[in-house]
Amino acid sequence: MSVLSFADARHLLNRTGFGAELDAIQQLNQQDRQQAIKKLLAAPRNFRLPTPKLHDFQTLRAMRKTSADAKMAAKQQVRKELKQIKLWAIDQALQNPNALQEKMTWFWHNHFTSSLRSSMRSAELLMGQTQLIRQHALGNFADLLRAIPYDPLMLVYLDGIKNVREKPNENFARELLELFTLGEGHYSEQDIKEIARAFTGWRLHGKTGKVFLHKKSHDTGTKTVFGSSGNFNGDDIIELLLQHPRTAEWIAEKMWPVFISLTPPDKAVIQQWANAFRTSGYDISTLLQAILTSEVFWHPATRATLVKSPLDLVIGSMRAMGLAKDKLPLSALNLQLRRMGQNIYLPPNVKGWPGGRSWINDTTLPFRQQFLRNISRGMDKNHDDAGMMSSKRMQNDLRIHKLPTLASNYWEQWLLPQGATTETANKDPHLYLQALLLDPTYQLK
Amino acid sequence: MNRRDFLQLSTLLPTLGLAPSLFASQGTPPLLIMIELKGGNDGLNTLIPVENRAYYQLRPTLALPANTALKLKDGLAMHPALQPLKPHWDSGDMAWIQGLGYANPNRSHFRSIEIWESGSDAAQNDTQGWIAKLYPEAARTLNGLVIGSDHGPLSESAFDTIIMDDARNFIRLTQQLRAMRAKTTNPTLAHLLDVQNNVHQNSQQVIDTLQKTRTTNTPFPQHKFGKRLAQAAHLINNGLGAGIYKIELSGFDTHKNQLRRQNALLNQLATGLAAFSQAMQQSGQWQNTLIMTYSEFGRRAAENKSGGTDHGAAAAHLLLGGRVQGGIYGSAPTLSAQKANDLSYTSDFRKLYHSIATQWLRRPSPWGEFGAFNLVHS
Numbered sequence: 001m002s003v004l005s006f007a008d009a010r011h012l013l014n015r016t017g018f019g020a021e022l023d024a025i026q027q028l029n030q031q032d033r034q035q036a037i038k039k040l041l042a043a044p045r046n047f048r049l050p051t052p053k054l055h056d057f058q059t060l061r062a063m064r065k066t067s068a069d070a071k072m073a074a075k076q077q078v079r080k081e082l083k084q085i086k087l088w089a090i091d092q093a094l095q096n097p098n099a100l101q102e103k104m105t106w107f108w109h110n111h112f113t114s115s116l117r118s119s120m121r122s123a124e125l126l127m128g129q130t131q132l133i134r135q136h137a138l139g140n141f142a143d144l145l146r147a148i149p150y151d152p153l154m155l156v157y158l159d160g161i162k163n164v165r166e167k168p169n170e171n172f173a174r175e176l177l178e179l180f181t182l183g184e185g186h187y188s189e190q191d192i193k194e195i196a197r198a199f200t201g202w203r204l205h206g207k208t209g210k211v212f213l214h215k216k217s218h219d220t221g222t223k224t225v226f227g228s229s230g231n232f233n234g235d236d237i238i239e240l241l242l243q244h245p246r247t248a249e250w251i252a253e254k255m256w257p258v259f260i261s262l263t264p265p266d267k268a269v270i271q272q273w274a275n276a277f278r279t280s281g282y283d284i285s286t287l288l289q290a291i292l293t294s295e296v297f298w299h300p301a302t303r304a305t306l307v308k309s310p311l312d313l314v315i316g317s318m319r320a321m322g323l324a325k326d327k328l329p330l331s332a333l334n335l336q337l338r339r340m341g342q343n344i345y346l347p348p349n350v351k352g353w354p355g356g357r358s359w360i361n362d363t364t365l366p367f368r369q370q371f372l373r374n375i376s377r378g379m380d381k382n383h384d385d386a387g388m389m390s391s392k393r394m395q396n397d398l399r400i401h402k403l404p405t406l407a408s409n410y411w412e413q414w415l416l417p418q419g420a421t422t423e424t425a426n427k428d429p430h431l432y433l434q435a436l437l438l439d440p441t442y443q444l445k
Numbered sequence: 446m447n448r449r450d451f452l453q454l455s456t457l458l459p460t461l462g463l464a465p466s467l468f469a470s471q472g473t474p475p476l477l478i479m480i481e482l483k484g485g486n487d488g489l490n491t492l493i494p495v496e497n498r499a500y501y502q503l504r505p506t507l508a509l510p511a512n513t514a515l516k517l518k519d520g521l522a523m524h525p526a527l528q529p530l531k532p533h534w535d536s537g538d539m540a541w542i543q544g545l546g547y548a549n550p551n552r553s554h555f556r557s558i559e560i561w562e563s564g565s566d567a568a569q570n571d572t573q574g575w576i577a578k579l580y581p582e583a584a585r586t587l588n589g590l591v592i593g594s595d596h597g598p599l600s601e602s603a604f605d606t607i608i609m610d611d612a613r614n615f616i617r618l619t620q621q622l623r624a625m626r627a628k629t630t631n632p633t634l635a636h637l638l639d640v641q642n643n644v645h646q647n648s649q650q651v652i653d654t655l656q657k658t659r660t661t662n663t664p665f666p667q668h669k670f671g672k673r674l675a676q677a678a679h680l681i682n683n684g685l686g687a688g689i690y691k692i693e694l695s696g697f698d699t700h701k702n703q704l705r706r707q708n709a710l711l712n713q714l715a716t717g718l719a720a721f722s723q724a725m726q727q728s729g730q731w732q733n734t735l736i737m738t739y740s741e742f743g744r745r746a747a748e749n750k751s752g753g754t755d756h757g758a759a760a761a762h763l764l765l766g767g768r769v770q771g772g773i774y775g776s777a778p779t780l781s782a783q784k785a786n787d788l789s790y791t792s793d794f795r796k797l798y799h800s801i802a803t804q805w806l807r808r809p810s811p812w813g814e815f816g817a818f819n820l821v822h823s
Contacts, residue, residue, distance in 0.1 A: 068751055117555060262633060305633045349570050357636050362644050363596075363608050365637075366618045373621065421627045421634070440625065440637050 002033040007413055009036070011303060012292070014417060014445040015259055016040060017099030019308075019316020022406055022414065037292045041285045043098040045138060049091055052084035057122040057209025081123035082116045086344055087330040089130065090337075093315045094324040104137040104284065105130075106311060107258060109345070110352035111251075112148050112180060116345040118157040122209060125153040126345060141251065141282035142242050145180070149234050150211050152204055158350070161203050164217040168196040175350055181241045183250045187226070194223040199234045242282065248274035252287065259291050261302040262356045269296055304417035304444045307359045310340035312445065313368055317375060317437070320415070321400045339367040360443065369438060375399055376434035403429055416441045474588070474688035475805055476681060477576075478721075478736040479598060480714070481691060484698030485554065487707060488743035488760025489788065491527075492541050494777060496520035502782035507703055507748045517541070519773060526711035529719035530765070537771035539763065540820060542797055544778040546759030546790025550742065554698070554756075558741035562597040564798055564812065575798055576689055577602035579808040587647045587686065592673040593693030605647050607687075612655055612676050619648035650685065657683035661727040666716040670694045674717045678724040688806075697740060701751035714738075722765060732767035735805050735821070739794070746780060746788055759790035762797070764820060774818045792818075 009028035010020045063074040093102045119126040136144035158172035173196035177187045201218030252273040256265035273290045280286035424435035495511035514522035533539035549567040551557045564575030576598040589599040589606035609615035624645045665675035725731040743760025778788035795812035802810035804821040
């Protein structure tokens with residue numbers, strides 16, 4: 001039996017959540033490691049904030065038909081609603097007690113990438129996809145993979161709706177293999193062509209926006225994929241991919257830089273995770289259990305070597321500093337994320353955010369530090385003016401209002417994954433807290 | 446003098462005249478000033494085929510009458526708002542390139558600007574900027590400055606760049622990032638410290654340069670674009686040392702009210718660039734300066750029903766500079782009232798990139814297959 005120290009508990013939560021929340025650390029401190037991991041993976045997954053009200057596909061379609069002005073109004077309405085979905089997702093990340101579910105939701109969004117720009121027909125498309133991903137984030141990968149080809153937003157984003165028998169469009173087929181299941185080098189160009197044919201004919205109904213198979217546009221001919229032949233349809237292809245041993249390996253490889261380290265993955269470890277994942281029938285929690293219980297996750301050499309993503313930094317800091325449940329200006333947080341290079345639901349391209357070291361560059365680092373400086377601006381001197389602030393300013397104020405309850409000699413261990421790089425000691429607790437947040441190691445996890 | 450005094454002084458006394466010789470800095474790299482016309486500038490109403498009947502048929506309300514447009518040659522005229530640049534045309538240091546675009550044009554702002562700025566094919570997913578591609582092994586020194594919101598052609602460059610929306614905000618944002626001397630065995634932390642030291646050093650370089658007061662007696666227009674150009678000119682003339690500049694002018698997505706909006710924007714473009722060129726002439730840098738415009742796409746040949754134009758394909762772009770071989774390059778896209786759709790490109794935009802890379806920046810270029818215009822004289 002291995003018992004978690006305070007630092008171990010912080011490490012576990014830093015990597016499975018957004019940032020280490022004090023009460024969560026204290027709950028895990030001195031607990032059995034296996035038990036703690038089990039508990040983490042068994043946490044309830046039902047936290048849902050009310051979703052924004054959206055105009056549906058049909059209503060918007062009717063609007064667009066009436067006049068040029070109404071068409072423009074429909075466009076603006078959809079834009080507004082897409083922004084509301086972003087803010088809802090940020091709030092959800094701030095408040096969901098099961099932070100791992102949020103983390104994995106964003107992991108899968110960065111795996112099955114789409115863009116909110118493909119949701120202009122109706123914001124329902126984006127909402128539908130993000131709910132689908134959220135539902136399966138800690139569930140079963142096979143179920144998620146089976147649903148993804150027919151997800152309306154994905155059909156638009158990767159040109160599935162343009163993929164017809166007469167003129168197959170390979171965009172989805174290519175990314176299905178290259179990004180979603182096998183990774184480069186494990187399929188042929190011919191496989192892509194054949195798989196594109198298998199997915200032909202899926203469309204969005206012009207009136208309702210519902211997905212349906214237009215039979216005339218579907219190719220019923222024989223396709224040969226990975227050496228086997230038949231009149232495969234899309235579902236058959238997904239099953240072939242789930243039988244392919246590379247699929248579990250590829251997902252395991254993608255987990256490595258998210259949970260372990262930025263160095264190339266250890267092949268033996270990947271094999272072990274992939275086996276556990278595959279034999280469980282692609283149960284995501286089983287894969288996570290394999291990852292979190294592996295020695296490499298706890299090894300001193302891999303600690304403090306990952307970079308906090310903008311979501312980790314922004315959401316994690318708000319949660320850790322006890323600001324998450326205040327009435328927050330969510331659009332201010334959205335702006336912060338955008339400046340730091342993670343404009344949610346809008347990845348730079350189909351490969352998603354590369355993450356790792358690329359989060360830190362000449363442009364993003366000043367914004368990351370500015371955010372931390374702002375939230376930790378010593379409130380002692382501003383105590384009095386807080387009462388005089390207009391309610392609007394109060395609402396836009398992201399500053400830390402209460403000092404942590406933990407004794408300050410534990411703060412460094414709590415906030416930093418390794419010893420501070422700079423001189424942080426300060427008698428003034430506000431300035432000390434600020435110095436810790438501004439220390440470069442706070443950017444790591 | 447502290448920074449605030451300086452900023453006030455420099456706006457109060459913009460006419461501190463200095464002799465050109467004072468500015469003649471040694472070893473200045475060739476200056477490339479890229480002006481991004483964000484939103485998709487309507488090329489057809491910028492360089493106008495005033496003698497083409499189809500133009501008037503396609504644009505019953507938006508066509509600019511031949512008698513107000515600024516006549517150049519070969520049946521082409523400039524938008525009247527570009528009047529401040531007409532002297533450059535007359536003196537032969539302004540060039541127009543017609544019909545710039547690419548095969549299988551994409552009409553998404555986002556995607557099409559990525560294609561233009563990366564210098565890639567329409568079907569290629571590539572985010573590295575075309576300028577960055579020309580300097581694969583550059584040293585990490587400050588060689589690029591963006592005044593605007595994104596790196597564009599400078600994305601993922603080996604050399605250092607600074608991006609600022611405005612000098613004052615930039616100073617506020619970066620001045621508190623300290624230099625760090627810590628040693629570490631953690632490779633991720635080492636990267637972070639490296640970036641931090643670099644930002645510190647480069648921003649210090651910009652701040653120091655901004656505090657220098659060598660200035661020309663050129664008055665810049667007071668609009669946002671004019672102020673951006675004034676800041677760029679100030680940095681260049683005070684020895685920042687960077688060679689590549691990207692400056693944004695936004696608002697060209699003229700789906701409606703195009704006449705008024707494009708007129709205002711082209712006026713900003715022309716008054717700003719006229720002032721900038723004057724400042725470069727006074728500092729003796731004009732022979733070392735090349736200005737180019739670009740945009741994600743041109744607009745549709747036929748006007749829409751809202752007094753505007755929708756996303757199109759090819760468009761004309763301009764070059765200015767002391768060593769530009771003035772004239773009109775490329776061929777005009779075919780304009781037909783029957784085929785009201787799009788302007789097809791006549792020159793791939795990478796032909797322009799290849800010309801600039803080889804003739805101006807003196808770099809090997811990957812775009813030789815597209816050919817070259819002879820744009821620069823010695």
